[in-house]
Amino acid sequence: MSAEDNTKSETPHILVVDDEESIRISLSEALSSEEMRVSTAIGGDECFAVMQGDDVDLVLLDQRLSATQENGLDVLKRIKEEYPETIVIMMTAYGKFESAVEATRLGCFQYIAKPLDLHQLNLLIRNALSTMALTREVRQLRAQQRKEFAVDEVFGSSEQIRQLLEKVKKVARSRTATVLLRGETGSGKGLIAREIHNHSDVAAGPFVDVNCSAVAENLLEDELFGHDKGAFTDAKTSREGVFELANGGTLFLDEIAEMSTRLQAKLLKILELKTFRRVGGTAPIRVEVRIIAATNRDLFEEVEAGRFREDLYYRLTVIPIFVPPLRERRDDIAHLVKTFLDHYRREIGRQVNGLSDAAMEMLCAYSWPGNVRELKNLIEQVVLMGSGDTISIDDLPEHVRLNRGGPRTGGRGVDLFQPGRIPTLDEVAKVAIEHCLNQVGWNKTRAAERLGITRQTLRSKIKEYGIEQPEATQPVS
CATH class of the missing domain: 1.10.8.60 (Helicase, Ruva Protein; domain 3)
Structure with missing residues (x-):
């Protein structure tokens, strides 16, 4: 590439799509500079002819293209389908943009009313281009990070991990199926969530993660759903929540068991209707978001204890994935x-x-x-x-x-099978149950399955033998 071509590719390229020649000419003259290239098009066909022949960073698109009998929303939809990273700002001559919600859903960055305020338009364009540059930089860094520190590298090469990653690729085929990741703290549930996103059709969209245990309950609702201006004393401006920020991508809800039952009910409604309202808001907001939830707790136990909604449990476990702890894959x-x-x-x-x-x-x-x-x-x-x-x-x-744990060792470090000592069946059973519980991170459902007994029998044995859960495996509160 020549120096001239390189400079051309680095200069932001704006495409003005409007059926009024006076608008195309005036915007081209007003926006063109050494720092910005401007092209024009009368309608959809010319728009895509330009985009196919040259990289376009931002499109100024008229809402109604009367000369070509086109609706700007249809052109917007095709732009976002074929060129998802291109920013689109829509223009309207009707004072109020009648399809603002639909335009936002389709990926419109912002809309502006005619007659255009060139100062306002310049600020909007610079803001949009800065956002795009930052987004591209983040994606490049993420791609580089994935290249240097790939998921299979930070998990391993065992048969268990190979099967896990194969399942991840299959799960990623669906854009909407909810996923519940189970596993102990530090086992890599967050990495698996990102891998599902990266292999899916929404990989170009945002990946937003929220740790439900790290946000106070009274703030979590605002974090999830955002608020409208005036919703409460300090709400001087409206604020988007993570559901809106994740629109068109993936929302990862870590430590889902820490969410209050009230918020669980709102989450269930979003999963079913794909709509929600901001705090203090009245207008329903529609989102297309894949939900991936994760927990280090036994959610079935949480349901039995009345701390987790049963209907939400079954809604989240459309695709359950267990991330095995490291001690179960020592290879x-x-x-x-x-x-x-x-x-x-x-x-x-x-x-x-x-x-x-x-x-x-x-x-x-x-x-x-x-x-x-x-x-x-x-x-x-x-x-x-x-x-x-x-x-x-x-x-x-x-x-x-000094690690001395193991299946042959009693609670006080005594080898049950040392020469001259015959352990009782209860001693052996206690050690076997303790070992199994530790192996599965104290997930009683899995432990009962491994031991070949019912959950009720396991509970009775834990109480009978006085088995206590080690602090290292206690769920984070």
């Missing part, structure tokens, strides 16, 4: 260690050749209550704080070096 640990080691020695700038055999053996034996996130943080720590070019046992944290 991935060496793979993950290498991935994180390569990442942090580049980031920190310290040469580390690897781990000693003894250190790697210790990592593979550890129970990893914090899962992949804990392993990632540990590797960052040892790369940063270590002194030699090989990570040894001495470089590992004390709690990893």
